[in-house]
Amino acid sequence: MPKFSRFVAAIAALALLLTGCAAPTEQHVGDSKAGLFFNLPREWSSIDAALLTKAQSSWGSSDSGQAYLDALKWQKVYSPDAELTVEAAFGNSVTDVPVVYAAVRSLYDVESQNIAGDVLTALQDVVLPVSLAADGDGLEIISNQTYIQNGHQGVRQQLAWTVGGKRQLVDTRIVLGSNVVFIFWIRCGAATRTDFETTIERALDSLTVKEPSVA
DSSP states (O other), X not given: OOHHHHHHHXXXXXXXXXXXXXOOSEEEEEETTTTEEEEEETTOEEOOHHHHHHHHGGGGGSHHHHHHHXXXXXXXXXXXXXXOOHHHHHSSSOOSSOEEEEEEEEOOHHHHHHHTXXXXXXXXXXXXXXXXXXXXXXXXXEEEEEEEETTEEEEEEEEEEEETTEEEEEEEEEEEOSSEEEEEEEEEEHHHHHHHHHHHHHHHHHOEEXXXXXX
């Protein structure tokens, strides 16, 4: 083999080696027992589970909050902001970076009763009260429709609302299991959302669900 050909072959082999050794840019996160998985940038971090539990203890002061905690089987919050607080994650204030929430909970009785007739009616209010939205109340329904996720019926939405003159959007995926609902949403301020558009779409497209084994 001529020297030049051997040189080109060596460079090509080195490039393949370096590519194989390069660190992945995404992390595959979720939980096998919960049956929910998705991909996020590798540098994004999650809020400690103990902090979530502590912050959510106050939710038990309301009937709806306690019902959610009783039904909750698994949850995670992710963000590129390592200093993100639980209050900011679940608050109404506009965030400059995406907040990702993933959870699995038992179906409420009313949801179980409505599912036989209409999945959209049963699940569309899981994240925000979409069915009650009216002109002038600030909640904009960009899309709200049924879809199929890994063989499971579900609802996908894009919603927007304005707080303090700042607009924010949330993309949701609400998927029906046998006795549970998979919840996945990504919220971000509209002003900075374009900076994360590709990341948000990749995360939504990567969502995978299967029947959970969590008690």
